Amino acid sequence: MEDGQDAKIVVDGLNAWYGSVQALRDVSLTILDRKVTAVIGPSGCGKSTFIRCLNRMHEVAPHTRVQGKVTLDGQDIYAPGVDPVTIRRRVGMVFQRPNPFPTMSIFDNVAAGLKLGGLAPKAYLADIVEKALRQAALWDEVKYMLKRNGTALSGGQQQRLCIARALAVEPEVLLMDEPCSALDPITTLAIEELLQELSREYTIIIVTHNMQQAARVSDKAAFLFMGEDRTGFLVEYGDTKEIFTNPKDPRTEGYITGRFG
Amino acid sequence: MRQALIKEQAQTPGKWWRRWLRWPASSGDWVFQTLTLLAALCLVGLLVAMALYLLAEAWPSVTLFGPAFLTSTAWDPVRGVFGALPAVYGTLATSAIAMIVAVPLSMGVAIFLAELAPDWLRAPASFLVEMLAAIPSVVLGLWGLFVMVPLIRDPVEQWLGGNLGFIPLFQGPPFGVGFLAGGLILTVMSLPLITAVARDSILAVPNSQREAMLALGATHWETISRAVLPYARSGIIAGVILGLGRALGETMAVTMVIGNGYQVTLQLFAPANTMASKIATEFNEASGDVYIGALVELALVLFAVTLVVNIIGRLLVYWTVSDTSTRGQ
The missing domain is CATH 1.10.3720.10 (MetI-like)
Incomplete structure (x- = not known):
């Protein structure tokens, strides 16, 4: 495929609505396997809506609608008869604000996804939890307090706990909706380093408001923008280096140089 | 905010009962405070009075049967x-x-x-x-x-x-x-x-x-x-x-x-x-x-x-x- 690399997700003519308000119009792009793709753009341009369409989380909110085609390894995830649950097992998600389960211990938070569907591999549970926490660069900080409550952690630790929780079920794709927006610069840096590590095994799509962050962590970048009608659309998609050094569209250039947005 | 308020009032000089009740030091608040305090005291008083009345009325039975009543x-x-x-x-x-x-x-x-x-x-x-x-x-x-x-x-x-x-x-x-x-x-x-x-x-x-x-x-x-x-x-x-x-x-x-x-x-x-x-x-x-x-x-x-x-x-x-x-x- 593109650059001789494998396509993981192909989005073709994606439209999304909240009630009668259209949030996304005709977005088409190809997400590459085991690369970090950044989704950038001004507030309200549909970045979050876009990634929520990739694991069928958009439809969780009431009165929402999706139109268009999204394929994951060639399988149309919106085809009739496709259970969104199976899609979400393959496409994990980390949210903007840390949302650990407050009634569960740190261990149980990470194991929560593994215990779903009644097929908890009890023997390996501890191993998988440890691996996920190591991947999320949290293991050393919590290894002696796994039975403590997840909300006892700091904000940055909670976010890494949520990343570990998403990684524990070994998804193929990890969607991250501004995962660092509530975090301090040091923790942000830790999570950015984490992304580099993770991109060896996972396809990562990250929504971010932070231009430097997008430039630092991503291989590909998609710039979404919105018109007067507040409906988001894709302006430009390409290699991050190209987007940031030699944008083709004047709107992209204006946004990344900070002239608006 | 509330913490600060409490702290401030705790340090307010005055009689012990003023501090104890967190009595406003110098403002028109005292009318409101008095009314709410009275309402609160009414409730407590009612409860105590009720319990005492019940006990008094029950006394003949309490003394006669003792714990065996239960x-x-x-x-x-x-x-x-x-x-x-x-x-x-x-x-x-x-x-x-x-x-x-x-x-x-x-x-x-x-x-x-x-x-x-x-x-x-x-x-x-x-x-x-x-x-x-x-x-x-x-x-x-x-x-x-x-x-x-x-x-x-x-x-x-x-x-x-x-x-x-x-x-x-x-x-x-x-x-x-x-x-x-x-x-x-x-x-x-x-x-x-x-x-x-x-x-x-x-x-x-x-x-x-x-x-x-x-x-x-x-x-x-x-x-x-x-x-x-x-x-x-x-x-x-x-x-x-x-x-x-x-x-x-x-x-x-x-x-x-x-x-x-x-x-x-x-x-x-x-x-x-x-x-x-x-x-x-x-x-x-x-x-x-x-x-x-x-x-x-x-x-x-x-x-x-x-x-x-x-x-x-x-x-x-x-x-x-x-x-x-x-x-x-």
């Missing part, structure tokens, strides 16, 4: 011998039946209303549940006596006695009125309370919790049972305690369907009495210090039982909440 099963106005055990047992048994039936049922209704019901059904169904709470208990009692009790007597108790009669609970003649009828009418009365509180605490669970579970690949049911209900559990327990409080103290409707027996038995079909129904039934015709004293002492016991149950409930909420924040420390 363990005796006798209730004989002619010989002047009184004991509270069957009434205490009746209150606890009917409330237990009510909770066993009402808690699962109202959890189902609350989950349906908060998580599953289509939009057009949500508001009218919630309204109906709240209406159920507004029915006067004497009306429910009439319905219980004329509609529910015959139904309990014929299909329900006949069938249970015929098919499950080997269990002591379902032995004895099917009177219709009795523990079972009392428990079921209390179910109807506590159901809307538990449902409303449980529904509100489920609705108060942040959406991020649901999305977190869904994004892990959870089904709708897994999301509710593993993310929503655990998050809402202290509110749900509080609702159950509220319902239990109503069941323990309810008088009119229970009196009408419980059958006015006085016994400690496992047989659910047997006529019984609760503390509240016993008092309501006999207070009018009671004569003599000891008889009246025994009824008032029954009221004191009811007071104490309700208090103990509420304290246990509060502790339960406290434990489940603190459990989530300090577990494993």
